[in-house]
Amino acid sequence: MLDDQVALDLVFHALADPTRRAIVERLTRGPASVGELAAPMPMSLAAVMQHIRVLEESRLLHTEKLGRVRTCTIAPEALVRAEAWLGERRILWNRRLDRLGALLDEDEKHGTENEGTSS
Amino acid sequence: MLDDQVALDLVFHALADPTRRAIVERLTRGPASVGELAAPMPMSLAAVMQHIRVLEESRLLHTEKLGRVRTCTIAPEALVRAEAWLGERRILWNRRLDRLGALLDEDEKHGTENEGTSS
DNA sequence: CAATTACTAAAGTACTTGCTTGACTATTAC
């Protein structure tokens, strides 16, 4: 529960940068080396490496070095976790709206005037 | 497309903080005033106000002031947008894995040995 | 072997965050 919070911190923070999202987008099309990921980016390879480290620490991807090239692969679990958190919020919010709507319908039938949001 | 990127930057950055996620979680149960949101937090009301501003700028919530109390309400569109981005990545990744799996099955039938990741 | 390639490590820097405190402004209550 507590580590869960930290994990979400890391994932959302990792995704809050366009370069890092671009890396994730690239990797959904298949694994790539650090060099391949850096090539289209308007910054130094060292900078891209730092982004990769952030993504790895957030568990959005994992890497493996073979010879002199490090290959990066997406690791979907972290992505799924973030999606689950968002989905949960959406569901709870919609459920609440439904309840509110139902209450309003009830009130309409009985001709009452107050909203009835249980504080 | 370009503003889209900025919007995602803002939403993910806003969600990368546990205090702000707690605010969003609270608001999924219904609107609340700044004071109500600040009460359970281990920081000054001014600090909570700043978090609320970040959330508002990311369009995760909207606020309205009536008399001397400002009421905050969740605004689900931004949340849905972030969820959509994540969902898209997951779908593309799974589709790729399916294709890869199908190729491996094919290869097995034909008794070939190479993987066939189109570089 | 020497040169190239593919990364890695470290230090420096401009900018941004997440707070704080203190002073201030409107409402509302007594």
Next chain:
DNA sequence: GTAATAGTCAAGCAAGTACTTTAGTAATTG
């Protein structure tokens, strides 16, 4: 009107971020 409430503004600060450059190391190639 005076006092309490609910929020706002702004300055300041410690820590963190997103880069850079420079100087490496370990694999591969010719």
